[in-house]
Amino acid sequence: MAVAARRRVHGGAAAAAGVVDGLGLSARAYHRILRVARTIVDLDESDGMREAHVFEAVQYLLMDRRVG
Numbered sequence: 001m002a003v004a005a006r007r008r009v010h011g012g013a014a015a016a017a018g019v020v021d022g023l024g025l026s027a028r029a030y031h032r033i034l035r036v037a038r039t040i041v042d043l044d045e046s047d048g049m050r051e052a053h054v055f056e057a058v059q060y061l062l063m064d065r066r067v068g
Contacts (some may be wrong), residue, residue: 012034033058048054
């Protein structure tokens with residue numbers, strides 16, 4: 001089970017890396033996305049990070065940039 005969860009985290013991290021490259025975000029933004037995505041995973045009580053968690057975290061980051 002730990003291996004499967006680890007794969008899902010890597011899949012989420014790969015999705016985050018793709019978003020960072022696509023939007024031209026910084027390394028700091030990449031780590032912020034992962035941190036928020038991990039919080040979303042905890043709130044969702046999921047056993048691993050999925051792309052949906054990463055994309056939700058990206059939406060929060062972009063919304064914060066528009067407001068701030």
